[in-house]
Amino acid sequence: MKYYEDLEVGTKASFGNYKVTREEVIEFASKYDPQPFHLDDEAAAKTYFGRLSASGWHTCAMTMRMMVEHFTGEKSASLGxxxxxxxxxxxxxxxxDTLRVEAELIEKRQSKSKPHMGFTRTRQTTFNQHGEPVLKMIAKGIIQVRDPSQVEAG
Structure with a gap:
């Protein structure tokens, strides 16, 4: 199990292998982002996208799936x-497209008011199969401290 104490700023990880399907793009867009360029080839051809494309929110969801699979495999003491x-x-x-994620821990600090938890910030980039970035974010996390009395509050 990885706890706050086990995390080192600067640590990098590369993970994921998510194949984007036409059916999933249309299904997600139908439910959550029903813009024509996410639903219809003809409409999409007339836009900046040039063809059917995934919603940005769908890209976030696919990235989240890869993150959860990665961190669940690591047995992290994540608190959300x-x-x-x-x-x-x-x-x-x-x-x-086939997506993958690269992540780097850029900050961590122990909570002053709740010493049993720590906060993190991670720079994450999702890439397509050509190595082109498709999504960039700075995500915040909360992780359990193994033993609050052993960690210096920051």
């Missing part, structure tokens, strides 16, 4: 996330 500081959709994601 209080949000995202930055988020940008850099390039469209298309059916047939």
């Amino acid at each position: 996330s209080p949000g995202i500081d930055e988020l940008s959709w850099v390039k469209p994601v298309y059916p047939g």
Whole structure:
């Protein structure tokens, strides 16, 4: 189990292998982001995207799936996330793309008011199969402290 004490600022990880399907792009868009360029080839062809593309929110969801699979495999003492500081959709994601994530821990600090938990900030970039960034974000996390009396509050 990875706890707050085990995390080192500067640590990098690369993970994920998510194949984007046409069916999933349309299903997600139908439910959550029903804009024509996420639903219809003809409509999408007339836009900046040039063809059917995934919703940015769908790209976030696929990234989240890869993150959860990675961190669950590591057996992290994660307590969730209080949000995202930055988020940008850099390039469209298309059916047939294969996504992966690179993450770097850029900050950690122990909570002063709740010493049993620590806060993290991670820079994450999702790439397509060509190595092109499609999503960039700074995500915040909360992680359990193994033994609050052994960690210096920051």
